[in-house]
Amino acid sequence: MSALKWQGWLVGLMGLAGLLVFAPLGLYVWASAGASAPRPRPDVRVTSCRVDPASHRVAATVEATVGERGEGSYVITVEFRDRRTPGPGTRTSQSLVRVPGLTPAAPSYAEAIGPPWPPGTTPWCGVAGVETG
Numbered sequence: 001m002s003a004l005k006w007q008g009w010l011v012g013l014m015g016l017a018g019l020l021v022f023a024p025l026g027l028y029v030w031a032s033a034g035a036s037a038p039r040p041r042p043d044v045r046v047t048s049c050r051v052d053p054a055s056h057r058v059a060a061t062v063e064a065t066v067g068e069r070g071e072g073s074y075v076i077t078v079e080f081r082d083r084r085t086p087g088p089g090t091r092t093s094q095s096l097v098r099v100p101g102l103t104p105a106a107p108s109y110a111e112a113i114g115p116p117w118p119p120g121t122t123p124w125c126g127v128a129g130v131e132t133g
Helices: 003-033
Strands: 043-051 057-065 072-081 093-102 108-116 124-132
Touching (some): 043 124, 057 072, 057 093, 057 124, 072 108, 093 108
Antiparallel strands (some): 043 057, 057 108, 072 093, 072 124
8 A cells, every 4th residue: 555545544534533532522512502500599588487376287488589690480398397406317397389480679478388287386497498490
């Protein structure tokens, strides 16, 4: 074989190797270009935790505020316990609250209704999680 023929094969193999190395990188950059940054999580706090006298269920009022980039709908998980720090292996009751159309203009309020609460115990209510929804 002549030297030019070997050079042609070498250039072809180098091009194929470059394609195998840089094609996945190019696809990754192309695919991630359309992805937007995740929305910031809203500030959520429980403003009241009480036992409803009529139904004997625990109820929590939740306040959610958000910055300019965090507009949208959120699902908040509220947890109900009989003490602030649960013991090991303790199962707690939870309730989901949807806050639709949260905007930076004003805080949104929602009420989470929990299970029937035993008499003589004081409930503790807290935020267990926040997700976009």
